[in-house]
Amino acid sequence: MPSDGTTTAGPSLRERRRGAAVEEIMAASERHLDAHGPAGLSLRAVARSLGMTVQALYHYFPRREDLITALITKAYGDLADAVEAAAQAPPDDPAVPGLVAAAEGFRRWAVTHPERFQLIYGTPLRDYAAPPEGETTRSVRRMSATFRRELLGAYTLAQLAACESPELSPGFRTHLEALPPDGLGTLPAPAAALFLSAWGHMYGLVALEVFGHTAFVGEHQAELFRVAMLNLVADTTRRMPAG
Amino acid sequence: MPSDGTTTAGPSLRERRRGAAVEEIMAASERHLDAHGPAGLSLRAVARSLGMTVQALYHYFPRREDLITALITKAYGDLADAVEAAAQAPPDDPAVPGLVAAAEGFRRWAVTHPERFQLIYGTPLRDYAAPPEGETTRSVRRMSATFRRELLGAYTLAQLAACESPELSPGFRTHLEALPPDGLGTLPAPAAALFLSAWGHMYGLVALEVFGHTAFVGEHQAELFRVAMLNLVADTTRRMPAG
């Protein structure tokens, strides 16, 4: 223990300098990511844009994978923030359901940061394995919880359990209900399946747009997305029994 | 015109040898693609696995992009074939709608050939621009036509035009109805929007699975997909007025 209180009061000077350097590297990396895509993320180029050599950068991120991990973690966090903010913001049109607002927050972040979206929701990086149970997982659950609240929060567990849906196999039911309780575990199985289907629906439309597969829709992508999400909410509502 | 009839009767010996070499290179490239992913597709490694040097390979595919184009074109064709075959095959369960069969053909091809699926439906390759109006476009339209037939083929144009859906803006309506007639152009605007939404729904579930974002579903991915597609068909049916 040092005699002065710096270590208990906060990070030391060296730690602060290091943190500042890490932030600077992250910012430059995101700039490089936005410009050249996930595959083109080059340590050398990032270092060059910061006026340092590769090895200086290697001191903060020993492997390329570590820098990617940091970028992925930040992207997941930013995306969850965007979705939460969109869900909580007062809607410009009160007729727009909360889920549509949250989904549009998701889409807006994706089309605004297409490269970062591709980094986390595009082709998985080949040699990269996400650290288990990290901050990333927490961000995913945070976003998932927002969507779940907006889509299913108005229904009772009894309603959710009785929602109209094809019969699930016993194995599938028990598997779904054995999922971690901070995730989908507390949902009745049919509602969990409905939720996963809705998640795939929303993700699919955004991914198609960001990946350029619906370019022929032109400037009406936002309207197509809103219509689809409105229908999704309506279809989900219709599948719930009266409370 | 040469005096012998070889050019009219078929490809010359040299052309056939060249074609055989191209096919051999393609096969080796697909093996390499399956093993190392789209990003890891290396001309040198392909050449090495064929016992030749890179430059010999460069003679058949002057740029890496040309080889990728060939692989993408083949993947789109194979996928369209798989979807068509699944839609035409006699269903094992007659209660399964044709759209579900076609969608399951799509999913089966994707999970069987995840790397090829990523090649065409994952993060777009950075420096790659698809040749406009090529065989790829034709394969996409072939697959799209199959899905459209299975999802909407049973309804009249009047039904499709009157399907239950939020009002579309006039600009969006005219844009949708001005699309090429061999694609979505002949569909009434609300039905086209519904179809695009359904396409995004199906694609999203498959992409999430192939990209590893629904790994927690475990061995029940196929069941989740089928339930979602059955619900999709039911919801679509419900949006159509009685004929």
Next chain:
DNA sequence: GTCTATACACCGATAGAC
């Protein structure tokens, strides 16, 4: 602890000899 310097193996691509 932080930086510079150098090296290795791989990649796509090009030029030119046979």
Next chain:
DNA sequence: GTCTATCGGTGTATAGAC
């Protein structure tokens, strides 16, 4: 048509200066 040689790029590793 296939080869050798070469260029500039990459991620990664080690040695050593301050």
